[in-house]
Amino acid sequence: MTQTAPPRTFADLEPAGLEMAVTCQKCGHWAVIDDKAPKLRNQRIAGRRYRCAQCGAIGLPSLGTRRLAKRLAER
Numbered sequence: 001m002t003q004t005a006p007p008r009t010f011a012d013l014e015p016a017g018l019e020m021a022v023t024c025q026k027c028g029h030w031a032v033i034d035d036k037a038p039k040l041r042n043q044r045i046a047g048r049r050y051r052c053a054q055c056g057a058i059g060l061p062s063l064g065t066r067r068l069a070k071r072l073a074e075r
């Protein structure tokens with residue numbers, strides 16, 4: 001059993017306590033990927049391109065500790 005296996009799909013992020021955020025290199029827009037979206041859940045994380053929702057430029061993905069989940073739990 002490997003508990004530290006890297007997440008392969010977006011569905012793997014939540015159990016790992018991780019989230020994917022994308023930072024736009026052009027306008028600096030920052031957004032967390034909605035890994036609960038049915039379309040994304042079974043998608044592989046690697047090899048994807050991320051686009052800024054604001055300007056359409058290529059965004060830089062980064063894995064981080066989950067913050068969104070915390071925010072949602074507070075409601």
Ligand SMILES: [Zn+2]
Nearest residue numbers: 024027052055
């Ligand atoms: Zn942008």
